[in-house]
Amino acid sequence: MSMLAVKHGAINLGQGFPNFDGPDFVKEAAIEAIKAGKNQYARGYGVPELNSAVAERFLKDSGLQIDPDKEVTVTSGCTEAIAATILGLINPGDEVILFAPFYDSYEATLSMAGANVKAITLRPPDFAVPLEELKAAVSKNTRAIMINTPHNPTGKMFTREELEFIADLCKENDVLLFADEVYDKLAFEADHISMASIPGMYERTVTMNSLGKTFSLTGWKIGWAIAPPHLTWGVRQAHSFLTFATSTPMQSAAAAALRAPDSYFEELKRDYGAKKALLVDGLKAAGFIVYPSSGTYFVMVDHTPFGFDNDIEFCEYLIREVGVVAIPPSVFYLNPEDGKNLVRFTFCKDDDTLRAAVDRMKAKLRKK
Missing domain, CATH: 3.40.640.10 (Type I PLP-dependent aspartate aminotransferase-like (Major domain))
Known part of the structure; x- marks a missing residue:
């Protein structure tokens, strides 16, 4: 998915690595x-x-x-x-x-x-x-x-x-x-x-x-x-x-x-909490069914409001036509059918990147 992001100039909310540096x-x-x-x-x-x-x-x-x-x-x-x-x-x-x-x-x-x-x-x-x-x-x-x-x-x-x-x-x-x-x-x-x-x-x-x-x-x-x-x-x-x-x-x-002080871990959680809220609110506004995320830097959503048969088909469309990368989670199941209605997004990106991705999805995705 990261290679496809480069090929299509898409914003990568797929693979779980930050686009900002460590301390x-x-x-x-x-x-x-x-x-x-x-x-x-x-x-x-x-x-x-x-x-x-x-x-x-x-x-x-x-x-x-x-x-x-x-x-x-x-x-x-x-x-x-x-x-x-x-x-x-x-x-x-x-x-x-x-x-x-x-x-x-x-x-x-x-x-x-x-x-x-x-x-x-x-x-x-x-x-x-x-x-x-x-x-x-x-x-x-x-x-x-x-x-x-x-x-x-x-x-x-x-x-x-x-x-x-x-x-x-x-x-x-x-x-x-x-x-x-x-x-x-x-x-x-x-x-x-x-x-x-x-x-x-x-x-x-x-x-x-x-x-x-x-x-x-x-x-x-x-x-x-x-x-x-x-x-x-x-x-x-x-x-x-x-x-x-x-x-x-x-x-x-x-x-x-x-051996970092507790304040580092508190700030980390606070910063990621704000990023999660930014992405979750944007995904809901774009029309996804968003499931609760209590930990990690991932959010799972249901893509079916947009009328695609499975997660791979939807994610390919999302890259080519919308310019955003997400992960089709059917690859994380023994039975891919169990994950065909789901898509995973990550919010371990800077706020400008998250906003840009949300804006693209709100502008280009249409419910069917």
């Missing part, structure tokens, strides 16, 4: 690390200062005290943390349950591991977890359940009740939990709850996160996986043959970022 204090920390000669291979599972910063931040956010050397593995972005977790802990034939729609890397990496994938579909308007359907899906072959909260692409935040229900299923059936929490600092309507913090869950949970979304530095690819030692062992076995080590100076800068 100066983090970039300066990277420059200083390079000047200080921190340019050779890092320790495989992370430079000590970053492992410690991850542990400190996790304690502050979740209340859990962890060992930075034994329970934190630094990876090349959260996508590598996902791959290392799946390849290190899932065997061929293991069953893994996902919630659709899902980040496409999940299914791809599970396929590499030879896993059998089951998907529980979250449906609009609120994308609530169908609890009884989930319970029925757990079998003696289920090795893990994977969650993403706040949730890409829907913007849903799993409720405490949903998380506790999933936790009980994991404990009752001896199932692992893989938690992708990259949007934890973009929770607008309720505090983020880390699955590992629910009683009895830390010992069976891998928590994955990254620098990119919170600090608008997606190109740095700094991520991490937090897990108890018996699970960390598997994650590190895979990690050592995926990337071995992650950029040394960027790890030093990431440590500085994670």
